Amino acid sequence: MTGSIEQIERRRALALLAPATLWTLLFFALPFGVMAAISLRRSGTAGWSLGNYTEFLGNPEYIGAFLNSLEITVTVTVLSVLLAYPLAWIIAEEIPPRCRRLALALAVLPFWTSYVVRSYAWSLVMAKQGVLNEAITSLGLPALALGNSRAAVVIGFTHFFTMLLVLTIYASLVQLPPNLRRAAADLGAGPVAIFRHVIWPLALPGVAVGAFLTFALCIGDYVTPQILGGGNDLALPQLVMLQIGRSADLPMASALSIILMVAVTVAYLLLARSMRAVK
Amino acid sequence: MKRFAACAGYMLLIYGFIFLPVIVLVLFSFQDGRFPVPPLKGLTLKWHAEVLADEDLRAALLHSLVVAVGSSLVALFFGFLAARALAHSTMRGAAAIRGALTAPLSVSYLVIGLGLLASFNIAGIGLSLWTVAIGHVVINLPLCFAICYAALGAGEIQAERAARDLGAPEWRVMALVTAPMIFPALLAAFLLSITFSWDEFLIAFLLSRFEVTLPVEIWSLLRSGLNPKTNAVGSLVFLVSALAFLAVELATKRRI
Numbered sequence: 180m181t182g183s184i185e186q187i188e189r190r191r192a193l194a195l196l197a198p199a200t201l202w203t204l205l206f207f208a209l210p211f212g213v214m215a216a217i218s219l220r221r222s223g224t225a226g227w228s229l230g231n232y233t234e235f236l237g238n239p240e241y242i243g244a245f246l247n248s249l250e251i252t253v254t255v256t257v258l259s260v261l262l263a264y265p266l267a268w269i270i271a272e273e274i275p276p277r278c279r280r281l282a283l284a285l286a287v288l289p290f291w292t293s294y295v296v297r298s299y300a301w302s303l304v305m306a307k308q309g310v311l312n313e314a315i316t317s318l319g320l321p322a323l324a325l326g327n328s329r330a331a332v333v334i335g336f337t338h339f340f341t342m343l344l345v346l347t348i349y350a351s352l353v354q355l356p357p358n359l360r361r362a363a364a365d366l367g368a369g370p371v372a373i374f375r376h377v378i379w380p381l382a383l384p385g386v387a388v389g390a391f392l393t394f395a396l397c398i399g400d401y402v403t404p405q406i407l408g409g410g411n412d413l414a415l416p417q418l419v420m421l422q423i424g425r426s427a428d429l430p431m432a433s434a435l436s437i438i439l440m441v442a443v444t445v446a447y448l449l450l451a452r453s454m455r456a457v458k
Numbered sequence: 459m460k461r462f463a464a465c466a467g468y469m470l471l472i473y474g475f476i477f478l479p480v481i482v483l484v485l486f487s488f489q490d491g492r493f494p495v496p497p498l499k500g501l502t503l504k505w506h507a508e509v510l511a512d513e514d515l516r517a518a519l520l521h522s523l524v525v526a527v528g529s530s531l532v533a534l535f536f537g538f539l540a541a542r543a544l545a546h547s548t549m550r551g552a553a554a555i556r557g558a559l560t561a562p563l564s565v566s567y568l569v570i571g572l573g574l575l576a577s578f579n580i581a582g583i584g585l586s587l588w589t590v591a592i593g594h595v596v597i598n599l600p601l602c603f604a605i606c607y608a609a610l611g612a613g614e615i616q617a618e619r620a621a622r623d624l625g626a627p628e629w630r631v632m633a634l635v636t637a638p639m640i641f642p643a644l645l646a647a648f649l650l651s652i653t654f655s656w657d658e659f660l661i662a663f664l665l666s667r668f669e670v671t672l673p674v675e676i677w678s679l680l681r682s683g684l685n686p687k688t689n690a691v692g693s694l695v696f697l698v699s700a701l702a703f704l705a706v707e708l709a710t711k712r713r714i
Contacts (some may be wrong), residue, residue: 191628195543199536199559199599206596210573217576231624262607266472273465284707285473293698294657295673296692300479303486304683308495310482342476399566403661416568423664427614429576443566445688448504 214303216336218433222426231434241418245438248415249404251329252398255336256390263344264386270345271352286345289338298406302326303405335407336400340393349393351385352378386453391450395443415439480696483528487689494686498549505690515691518675521587521661522656529594530602530651534644536595537602542636545610556607570596573662578665585667593661598651609643610636649706653699 182190221230254283270282289297304311305325312322325331355378363373401416408414413421415435422432491499509515540559544552562570574593578585614636620626620636637644661675666674671697679688 186708189549192547192549196555199540199603200555202536202599203559203562206574206592207565207570208558210577211565211569212594213577213580214569214573226690241575262472262475265550269465269469273461276711282469284703286476286580288700289476292480292483292692292696293673293676293699293704295659295676295680296483296688296695297479297662299688299692300483303494303684303689304479304482310496313496332537338475338479341472348633395564401568419568423572423575429579431571432572433576436572437565439566440569 212434215437216361217430218418218437220430222428222430231431232305232438234431235434236284241435244413244415244418245442247329247412248439249442250396251336251414252331252394252403254333255340255397256393258333258337259340259393260345260348262341262391263348263389267345267352269349271349283346283349287342290342295406297339298335298403301331301338304406305334327407327411329408329409329412332414333406333432335403336397339403340397344389344393345384347389348382348386351382351389354385355381387450387454391447394446395429398441481671483692484691484696487686488685489689492686494684494689506694507687509690509694515672515675516563518573518672521669522672525591525594525662526655527653528597529591530648532591532650533595533598533651534602537599537604537647538644539608539635540603541596542632545607546605546612546615547705563600564595567597567658567660571661573706575664579685580592585665586647587666587669588670589665590662590671592657593665594658597658597661598654601654602647605643605647606640609640614639616648647656654697 219227219229219233222227223228235245266286270279271288274282292300303309305323306312307322307324307326311325316322324336355374359377359381360373363377365430399416401414401420404414404417405420408417419432419435419439422428422435485498487505488493488500488501488503489505490502540555544556571593574589574596575585583589602658616636617639618631621631626634657673658671659677662671663674663677670678676688676691676695679685679691682688
């Protein structure tokens with residue numbers, strides 16, 4: 180080991196970086212490249228082509244699944260923000276501070292059921308003879324057919340992401356300095372005006388990040404639509420898994436996954452742009 | 459008063475929504491009958507006993523534990539080393555490497571799993587718990603790196619310099635100075651990684667074959683439809699996770 184202190188430090192840094200960087204290259208970047216390359220093959224034929232992508236655009240089944248996913252994801256994102264915001268607000272502003280920690284912990288407690296089991300639990304609730312229908316029919320109302328439906332998928336997702344968004348929205352609400360609100364009140368603003376002109380715009384970036392997280396996780400999820408939605412009216416990740424499993428068509432599965440990633444990236448860019456417009 | 463009632467009413471409604479599936483899951487795991495739907499015919503522990511006696515589930519539980527602890531240790535170790543190299547580094551390209559190391563956080567598990575599956579196929583590597591663990595290190599490494607990186611401040615760097623000046627070799631600096639100074643962050647990163655790996659389904663599903671982890675085993679149990687035994691597995695997993703969460707809460711509360 181010779182050389183200047185800078186050289187020694189640099190060599191040390193490179194040695195420390197090596198394991199993590201190599202791991203990421205070998206098991207993340209390389210597989211991603213492999214997947215991108217495979218998506219340009221066509222199952223059963225030789226050579227490279229954009230065949231899988233044109234197939235996606237031309238096949239109503241694929242486009243339908245993509246639109247299903249998009250529709251479910253947008254509905255879930257909007258519903259979850261609408262449900263979570265008031266609760267985050269109540270926890271941050273309305274209840275005594277010593278109860279906050281408990282209220283937050285309770286709001287995310289069902290996170291600790293296993294991911295797969297959570298969807299199963301909802302399928303129990305919404306089964307034909309489940310608790311929900313039991314309650315509805317005992318009130319003299321007609322039973323709902325929620326099992327294996329789009330509505331069931333949306334409810335299951337909304338449950339999960341409401342919990343997630345309570346956390347992120349709460350975090351962006353509590354970091355606002357209370358003086359801003361007092362200043363606005365001193366200047367004569369009522370509660371609604373304070374919320375509209377002070378709290379909402381300042382907390383918006385945090386809400387937007389939570390909403391994007393919801394979008395990205397929701398559109399890529401396979402488990403919830405598979406358990407709650409059943410076999411028809413597929414979401415895009417279900418179609419990907421079908422290609423891997425039943426048809427053993429890795430090229431098509433890869434192409435569909437890349438399309439999924441593009442959708443998330445576009446959502447991110449749109450969000451970043453609208454955030455800049457707000458500023 | 460009206461405002462209080464509105465808040466209380468809303469909280470009741472949302473907490474009801476949040477807790478509904480968990481309550482139904484746990485309640486009907488005690489169902490004395492073949493279907494976990496109303497009416498509740500009586501309470502029994504036979505489904506829980508059946509779960510605890512199930513060989514496949516016990517094996518899956520063990521696999522999950524091994525994969526979670528093993529992959530979290532590797533992710534934490536690599537992440538810690540990388541964070542140390544990049545903290546307060548003036549090296550050219552440091553920002554780019556930081557971005558590359560955290561990139562997997564923004565990619566869906568489906569893409570990560572599928573990419574690895576295709577690569578293992580081409581390389582002729584058979585699927586096993588090892589391949590699952592490799593996948594779990596990929597998703598947990600960025601997390602551990604980011605947590606350690608955020609914890610390394612100027613104070614840690616100065617203490618390291620002092621130790622080096624006093625003649626400590628590099629590994630002792632790390633083990634006796636850096637690691638103890640950011641121990642809470644290391645513990646948090648480790649526990650978070652374990653939770654993620656423990657509960658991860660899709661990568662484990664794509665990258666395993668004969669030996670499977672608990673979520674994958676539960677998944678195959680779901681194929682038998684609504685069944686109190688599935689309720690019992692779910693309730694037990696929930697109990698263990700909730701207790702672990704409570705322990706972490708209490709441990710951190712005492713420190714504050």
